[in-house]
Amino acid sequence: MVNLIWLIMLVIGILISAINGQIEIVTVSAMKAAELGVEVAIELIGVMSLWLGLMRLAEEAGIVKGIARLFGPVVRLLFPTLKPDSPALGAIIMNLSANILGLGNAATPFGLKAMQELQKENPTPDTASPAMITFLALNTSCITLIPATIIGVRLKANSANPTEIIGTTIVATGCAMTSAIIVDYLFRRRATK
Amino acid sequence: MKAIAEISRWAIPLLLLFIPVIAFLRKVPVYESFVAGAEEGFNTGVRILPFLIGMLVSIRIFVDSGALNILAHWLQPIFAYFGLDSNVAAIIPLAIMRPLSGSGALGVATQLIHQYGPDSYIGRLASTLQGSTDTTFFVLTIYFGSVGIRKYRYALKLGLLADFIGLIASIWIVTKTF
Incomplete structure (x- = not known):
């Protein structure tokens, strides 16, 4: 493809x-x-x-472990194939947090690190594991609280209210993320049948 | 909104303060551990280089040739079919560009915001769309490439579907809100 x-x-x-x-x-x-x-x-x-x-x-x-434990229940729900103490979890959580806060250039290192950790647990090294696919779906559709770059563009274009699109952005990303989680679940179930 | 912006402003400085301090209190040799971790950065950067170049070249040729506008022109009747304002069609090039190229999409969004005005319908829609979806196709190829995955299974379908839903949701919420 x-x-x-x-x-x-x-x-x-x-x-x-x-x-x-x-x-x-x-x-x-x-x-x-x-x-x-x-x-x-x-x-x-x-x-x-x-x-x-x-x-x-x-x-x-021990901070990463602590954070992973804190988000444990949510993560287990989203990544049923991962071990509860998987070293990938810390990187996944850091990547999603950076995405949510709009810190794009901090998100990439954590994302690549998460992929390396996920690959270590992948039984089929040339094929994407379900956990990787879930992670990438979350990563690319993640809720954004601060679309900092575009607010900057609006500011420069003399917008009367540069931040007025924060609300609409949160709703749009919320829809995208929710549907990504649901569709991922359906795809995963179909693939394992 | 203001509180969120403050959190974003303080997040990195606070991480840079607290992680090393906590590590020091827990008897971690802070500087040496930092350097040991940082070593991995170089390898990862070098590993993704060929994937970056491969994708950027193909995307850049496609975009610079003007193919995007022709594609957008073809897709226009589909928008009309769903009863959407013909105005919305101005957003098509951005919607196609968004999954491919971050800087490319930002360029298109910036141009739309300047052309129609930041507080116009198109300006707000372009802003929301730019803020709410990611460079899905690009991210997938680089992330998978960096660890040697060649078979993506349903990952691309899923990512692009989420982008499409993000597009529909953006149009819906911007039309409803403003």
């Missing part, structure tokens, strides 16, 4: 550029995107190191 989408985007993009007589767009875009990939990765190494360092402290001090 991903292979196909990747190819389709590439082919359609090149064909349309050719039809429009602007084939040079393809060259420029490809080079720029490749450079951007390195920039993003280098930036990520910085934030990632910071948060993983902090997370190691939290782990050794």
Whole structure:
């Protein structure tokens, strides 16, 4: 599926550029995107190191375990396949908390860490485990309390009330997250039958 | 609303204060442990690099070619079919862009907010949509790629479905609220 989408985007993009007589767009875009990939990765190494360092402290001090125990009942409901003391739980909870608070660049390191921990418990290393799929569904549809970036854009565009969209955003993400949880449950049940 | 904004402002400084202090009180060698944990950051960054570049190149060529506007044009009758204001069609490029590219979607949203005004229907809808859904397709490919997962099973279907429901919910709540 991903292979196909990747190819389709590439082919359609090149064909349309050719039809429009602007084939040079393809060259420029490809080079720029490749450079951007390195920039993003280098930036990520910085934030990632910071948060993983902090997370190691939290782990050794027993804070991660404490948080995982606190959210235990909810997490067991959402991730029935995970062990109750799984080391992935701390990273999952930190990732979702960062998402909820709108701290995007703190969320990614915890998310990648959570995936590494989930992969250690995955019996089929080339295939997504149910816990991974649930985690990604929650991660991408997570409730957002502070859409900080877009509030900034509205502020710059001289909005009379830049924060008025916080309420609508919470409702919209709430709907998306609730349906993601329900549909994930249905898919998972169908897959294990 | 103000309280939430304050929590967001204080969250990181407080984490940076309390985690090391608590760890120190529990006899953890704080600096050495921090460095040991941070070491992992480099490997992860390097591991996701090829996935980042692969996806960014394909998405960027697709977006820069103008394919998005053509696709949006095709999808317009579907919106009309559901009896939605023809105005809403202006949001289609953003809705398609959102799962693919974070910076791309922010660019489209910013342009819509400036073109229609931040306090217009489209401006509010674009703001809500931008704040409420994630770069699902992109996140999935990078996260799965970083640990070597090749078969996603129903993950992509599920993520994009949630995005679609987020879109419908955004249109509904913005129409109802303002």
